[in-house]
Amino acid sequence: MGERTTTIGKLVAASLVALFAVLGAIFFEPFERFWMWAQSYARWRVDELVVVPVVLAIAISLYYWRKGKERERENTQRERVEEGLRSSEARYRAVVTSLPVALFAVDPEGVFTLAEGKGLEALGLEPDKVVGQTIFESYHDASQVVENTRRALAGQASSVITEVNGLTFETRYSPLWEGGEFSGVLGVAVDITGRVRAEENLREAEQRYRTLVEQIPAVTYIDLADDSDTSVYTSPQIERMLGYTPEEWQENKLWPERLHPDDRERVLAADERFEAGSEPFSEEYRLFAKDGSVIWVLEEAVLVRGEAEEPLYWQGVMFDITGRKEAEEQLRLSEAELRALFEAMDDVVFEIDVRGRYLNVAPTNPSLLY
Numbered sequence: 334m335g336e337r338t339t340t341i342g343k344l345v346a347a348s349l350v351a352l353f354a355v356l357g358a359i360f361f362e363p364f365e366r367f368w369m370w371a372q373s374y375a376r377w378r379v380d381e382l383v384v385v386p387v388v389l390a391i392a393i394s395l396y397y398w399r400k401g402k403e404r405e406r407e408n409t410q411r412e413r414v415e416e417g418l419r420s421s422e423a424r425y426r427a428v429v430t431s432l433p434v435a436l437f438a439v440d441p442e443g444v445f446t447l448a449e450g451k452g453l454e455a456l457g458l459e460p461d462k463v464v465g466q467t468i469f470e471s472y473h474d475a476s477q478v479v480e481n482t483r484r485a486l487a488g489q490a491s492s493v494i495t496e497v498n499g500l501t502f503e504t505r506y507s508p509l510w511e512g513g514e515f516s517g518v519l520g521v522a523v524d525i526t527g528r529v530r531a532e533e534n535l536r537e538a539e540q541r542y543r544t545l546v547e548q549i550p551a552v553t554y555i556d557l558a559d560d561s562d563t564s565v566y567t568s569p570q571i572e573r574m575l576g577y578t579p580e581e582w583q584e585n586k587l588w589p590e591r592l593h594p595d596d597r598e599r600v601l602a603a604d605e606r607f608e609a610g611s612e613p614f615s616e617e618y619r620l621f622a623k624d625g626s627v628i629w630v631l632e633e634a635v636l637v638r639g640e641a642e643e644p645l646y647w648q649g650v651m652f653d654i655t656g657r658k659e660a661e662e663q664l665r666l667s668e669a670e671l672r673a674l675f676e677a678m679d680d681v682v683f684e685i686d687v688r689g690r691y692l693n694v695a696p697t698n699p700s701l702l703y
Contacts, residue, residue, distance in 0.1 A: 434524070435453050435502070435521075436520070436521055436522075440516070442467070444466070446464065452524050468482050477493060478504075486518055490506060490507050491505070492504070492505045492506075501529045502524055503522070506519075552574055553649070554651070556649070557647075565646070567579040567583050574628060575620060575628060576623030614632065614634040617629065617632075631654045632650070632651045632652075634648065635647070
């Protein structure tokens with residue numbers, strides 16, 4: 334390429350020299366006779382001698398001027414592209430190295446060609462030391478990593494959750510193709526240890542709460558705030574109380590249907606006032622169980638609101654008070670029987686203290702006291 338440029342440069346220089354010589358022969362006095370003789374002898378040769386070098390010199394000059402401009406534009410454009418690439422690479426490295434991820438690439442042999450990201454620090458790896466090693470050497474103790482890398486090297490993409498050195502990573506393996514040919518695997522591993530631990534703590538707390546709720550002698554429930562007929566949770570005690578499984582009770586929306594006719598109007602009116610937010614809900618009423626028996630319940634509920642005071646859901650509890658109601662009824666009947674007995678007696682039944690003062694007098698025949 335250098336020799337070709339030198340040859341063309343010499344040709345241009347020679348053409349320019351020839352051009353100036355011809356022009357000097359035309360316009361300078363020492364060469365006037367030569368010019369007159371040339372005109373009278375062979376005009377076409379003189380014209381050719383003048384025109385050809387001029388045209389050649391102009392053409393070559395324009396060519397090289399144009400090539401120079403193109404080369405200048407290409408250099409400028411290439412510099413801009415290179416600067417953009419350097420800037421993009423710097424931004425990419427800044428982002429990747431600050432995120433809790435590990436970005437890596439391996440060639441078809443499993444050798445690291447790229448290793449970046451803060452996630453490498455969590456694994457005790459250094460990017461400069463990882464590149465050039467095989468992933469099978471670096472993770473020989475992590476069978477999941479090795480297995481999924483082999484799958485990706487076979488052309489199969491995958492996304493898995495892997496535990497390495499006590500940390501949990503969600504890793505995506507993607508085969509790389511360049512020009513229709515397999516060139517390796519690109520992987521992105523995100524450290525999700527914190528999220529996994531938080532989820533585990535939440536599950537444990539939920540399990541403790543569920544165990545507590547499902548052990549108390551009452552039915553607990555959660556209904557949607559904007560649709561109280563839709564229950565999102567009903568504790569298993571509903572089956573012991575009314576004979577319905579939680580699924581039956583929720584899916585069939587049985588609460589309104591199982592209200593006792595004598596209590597329906599009163600309870601539904603209280604429920605409407607409660608949903609309107611005018612007063613709390615606390616009612617004693619009767620429900621029909623699945624076997625047709627009557628169950629007395631005490632239900633109390635509150636509205637749970639969010640941080641912006643928006644209604645979220647109704648949370649309530651139902652106690653089986655059938656035993657208490659039966660005891661109260663037995664006591665009432667006993668009192669009525671005793672009262673009827675006393676009223677039928679001719680004697681006076683009374684109670685006095687040590688000073689002879691009357692404390693109680695049965696309403697039988699108090700006139701006998703006087």
